[in-house]
Amino acid sequence: MKKNKFVCKNFFVVIVALNLIMHLASVGANDEFKQWMQNQSTGVMVEKKSFQEYKDKRDKDFTNFLKAQWKAVDIVKGKVRDEAPKPDVMPVVTPSVEPPTPVDKPVFIVVPKPEAIKTPVVAPLVVAPKGKSIRVDFFGKQVQFYYDEKLKQRLDANINKNSVSSYWSALSKTDYENLLKQLSAQKKSLQLNDWAYASLINKLATGINNSNRNESALLSWFLLAKSGYKARIAYNDSSIYLLVPSKQEMFEISYFTFDSVRYYAVEFDGNKQALGQVYTYDGEYPNTTKNFDMQVTSVVASSNKDEQRHLSFKFEGKTYNINVTYDSGRVKFFSTYPQLNLNMYFDSGVYKVTATPLQKQLASHMQNMSEQQAVNFLLRFVQTSLKYETDEQQFGEENYLFPEETLFYPYSDCEDRAILFAWLVQSLLKLQVVGLDFPGHVATAVNFNGPVKGDSVTYQGKHFVIADPTYINANVGMTMPKLKQYKPVVINY
Structure with a gap:
């Protein structure tokens, strides 16, 4: 009997010891896991901070670049594709009154099926509503955005390299990334080509700046550059001009050339500009790689009206x-x-x-x-x-x-x-x-x-x-x- 009691007592002690060891191990594992999570979180924060510092430095360096690297250039008048005059009246052939020739092999016509392309639609909001709301009429489609009100800046009355660099600096300190996410989502959902995307940005910039032309051009330039396009600007005493390179030649649009690349002074209302001499810079915002591709698709800018x-x-x-x-x-x-x-x-x-x-x-x-x-x-x-x-x-x-x-x-x-x-x-x-x-x-x-x-x-x-x-x-x-x-x-x- 005593022997059985001894065995039971020892068994109980072993069980308690095992539970204590498992508890201590569990506590240790939890502590290690918490420490790992803390390290991961710290790493993410450090990475975010490092990336933010990189972006801040990139914009600071570009702002300083804009304060110095400007020169006067003469914009070249846009090339005319065919200067030969067209006739005001077309010649007419007297219609034949002969009966149609009998058909030996009638042609077989199959009407092509419509392209299996997803219908362009306005994308739902991809970020939490933050900032001021604005609705843009994009060729018959109503597109809503939310933006940081600080994106609406006033340009100094005297247009020069200092006022332009200050404008960029002010825009770079705003919460523009949320707006870029919204623009990117609309580009994908509406199936916009480069010209349509730039047009959407221009309409948005015009709305934010109450149709002030110079401020709209500067904001368009900023958003296009932040979207990866090699956009530039030029200015004279009274106006700011948006300049973009294109994979395809544009006709009757003024341009200047740097490193064998033409930068066209574009407008998004179909009008053409005669610029004369302007000031611009020879350089790109970091990581901008895209020239405009003007290829037209069968769905771009459709309004369903x-x-x-x-x-x-x-x-x-x-x-x-x-x-x-x-x-x-x-x-x-x-x-x-x-x-x-x-x-x-x-x-x-x-x-x-x-x-x-x-x-x-x-x-x-x-x-x-x-x-x-x-x-x-x-x-x-x-x-x-x-x-x-x-x-x-x-x-x-x-x-x-x-x-x-x-x-x-x-x-x-x-x-x-x-x-x-x-x-x-x-x-x-x-x-x-x-x-x-x-x-x-x-x-x-x-x-x-x-x-x-x-x-x-x-x-x-x-x-x-x-x-x-x-x-x-x-x-x-x-x-x-x-x-x-x-x-x-x-x-x-």
Whole structure:
């Protein structure tokens, strides 16, 4: 009995000892874990502090740079793409009264399915509401932001390097990062290209600064640089100018060149500036790497506010009525776009609101036509349903139009029609089309699947038959008489 008591007592002591050891071990582990967490937290705080010090130093160094590194430069007047005058009136071919040729092989047309692209929408707020609220009308879409009120600064009356550097310094001390997060979220959700993103920043900066032009330009410059773009500014006695480099050449926009890179003095309202001599600096804000990419997508700046226009034309003795739909937001957006090389317009996308209904209507009339007849049908649609005027007559200056603009404006000229026609032929008939650049005129040429008679060009070993969407009632293979003496430059895209 005593032996059993002894065993039980010893067993109890062992259990207590084990519990005590486990408790002490647990306490030690908790202490170690707490210490590890504290070290991690301290490390994060040190890292954040180090990064903040780096940013502060970066802005301090750039502020000091702006106080010294300015020089006078003469802005170069923007290049004009084609100075040859366009005819005020287009020649007309007397329509043929012969019956249409019997069709041996009718063309088979499949209306392209709309691009599987997510519809652009305004992004939900990605940060906690902080600061002052502002609502921006972005080509028909209402976009809300919250911003630090200190981003609204007043520029000294005397514009010089000191006032500009002080302005940057003041902006760099604000809580601008929350605003950059909101802008980044909207760029992604609205599927903005670089010009659209800069336009959004400009509208926001204009709203924050109550439409004061110079302050708006400075805030746009600051936000673009903080977004990674190689934006700069220039100034004279009265004005601040925003300067940006572009991957694509811009026409009729003043610029200056540093290290073989052109910096264009851009405006976001479609207007052009004549600057003369200004002061600017040769350098970039740290870690800015991006030039503007002006490529247009088929969804950028869509507002989902549709408008319609009725068009009518005759082909082979029959009248056709077509209803055209376009997005008003995209039309407004395109009106702000700088003039680019023609290949950019030929290669631009067309928004599904415009593309699909137009393609369906035209395709329904073309199903039993031959390939050549179908191309002539599209030629007649562009030639005669749209009224002709030169850009000088309609806009007072050269103004290339994207396809949706051509369908919106009351008039269009040769390159606008060529661009629209090329898109229709490629999207509906799957035929390769190139642009043809004559002195003072732009036409197209089509690579058919079979032999087609008429004027033609050879490009990259392929046979292209001329198709002129501005030569009224002309069929494929017909060149304007005054242009037959010229060899056109081929516009590939």
